[in-house]
Amino acid sequence: MTRKKTQKPQRHEVGFHVALLVETSHEFGREVLRGIRDYEKTLGSHWAFYLQPDGMRQAAPRMGSWPCTGVIARPFTPAVTRLLAASGLPLVLLDPSARHQGHDLSHAQIPYITTDADAIVDMAFGHLQDCGCRGVAFVNTAEETVWSATRERAFTALAARCATPCHVYGTQAKDMTWERDIRALGAWLARLPRGLGVFAATDQRGRHVIEACRETGLRVPDDVVVLGVDNDPLLCELCAPSLSSIAIDAHRAGMEAARILHALMRGETVAPHTRILVQPTHISRRQSTASGFSHDRLVAEARRFMFTHYASSGLQITEIARHCGVSRRLLETRFAMAMRRTLLHELTEVRMERARALLRDSLETVTDIARACGFSDPNYFTKAFRQRHSLSPLKYRERARRGTP
Known part of the structure; x- marks a missing residue:
């Protein structure tokens, strides 16, 4: 009697080992990872991934025990960027700050993917105008980030060109608690005129604005309309009223980052300081800008x-x-x-x-x-x-x- 051959389990040939230092607690990071995964699926070989540990703590893999061949990172500090650049590994950055791109790393000529602040601001300002806002405001992230500051500059410049009154709530002291920040934000909003359109730097910050309005007695969207960025469905629905938000094509950011890294890992030449701008795609209108303002x-x-x-x-x-x-x-x-x-x-x-x-x-x-x-x-x-x-x-x-x- 012939014995059946035992079928060996299928093995995936690993082409590259890629470290992903991308924070995943928000929609942007998760969509970036989906884009990287979808690019990898188009290839004939399989990539092995090292994923950043949970939370905001960033740590690169131990190079001796894990054969890393390339890195895609959204670094939180210039120190992390310098460490990665010094490794000599193929590297693509997501949303790097001006300091990450500055003279201290000019020799590295690192390619990067970033969001188009002007396009995001144009979409936000147009939506707030459609709501009939008589003035606008920008609320920065609680802690200083360069991309938030870039959006602030673009937003205030556009408001000035359109002769629209504009107010800015800046970043707060690092030791400020969430409760104190909400109270300070609410007090600031209460001093502003009604009929205001508030553009928050992120969905998380948009939620803070809605909470501050509730604490202060301001009605959203009757007294104030609020718009966020990232269109994270969970965050946007996790407040009352729900938050309208600008969606960004983070999936494309991941696809482009993977494409550039793939070229670098294969030894191909990539133009120095290659920059790809990721565009906003649409606004998901929810209750925070549902009715807008009308003289009637x-x-x-x-x-x-x-x-x-x-x-x-x-x-x-x-x-x-x-x-x-x-x-x-x-x-x-x-x-x-x-x-x-x-x-x-x-x-x-x-x-x-x-x-x-x-x-x-x-x-x-x-x-x-x-x-x-x-x-x-x-x-x-x-x-x-x-x-x-x-x-x-x-x-x-x-x-x-x-x-x-």
Whole structure:
């Protein structure tokens, strides 16, 4: 009797050993890692990864015990960057500060990926203008970061060019506790005029602004509208009201970082100080900028009610008018005069905007998304989505995940 041969377990040939010093507690870092993984999947060989230890502590692998062949890092301090540059390993930086790029590392000529501050600020300022803000403010990160300072400079410069009043809340002392920071931020916001649009440097900082407003008695979005950056779904939904945020194509940042590192590890020449700018992709509008400001309080109330109840498939224009205590004709007339679009157009856009966000950021089926956005008939939703965007919901999801929505 012949014996069956025991099939040996499949072994993956490891091409390179790559250290990833990328903080993963926020959406940006996680999306960067997904981009690196997706690039590695396009290759014929497998990469072995060393992932930064949990938390904000950065530590490179022991080179003697782990054969590192390249590093992708988002360094927190120039000291970490100098250590990595001195190793002589192929290195790509993510969002390095000016000091990381400065004369002390000029000999290293390190390629880097960074976010496009001007494009982020343009998108933020335009959104706050659409909300009808009579002034704007920028809230820095609690601790000093160069990319936050870069966004601040771009934001204040754009506000000056547009002759829009602009206020800035700077970084705080390193020993300031979270409670003291929230109180100080709330006191600062309370001194500013109402009808303000606040742009926070990150989603975490946006959450702090909303908390400070609550502690101070400011209503979001009635007195202040708030916008963050990174579009981290968990952080944005972990506050009340939920936080609107600018999404950044961090997935592409990871893909580009991996592509450049791959070239360096293969001994190819990369142009000195190669810089790739990562663009913002869209704004996920949530409750913190839902209604915006309007000189017509009736219109503002209609928009608030619409954004709060859009998921109800039974929501009709007559119900919105009934809530506002006026006739449908009067509400439609006032709304069209104030917003230059119809109530029905606004309701459909609110629902479609939420549908686009769910298609991009969730794994829910098209049927579930349709119902979550107030469409009782999934077939009608698909037809309406195709008419509005010239492609089906599934095609939109596919393109959005490739970074080409």
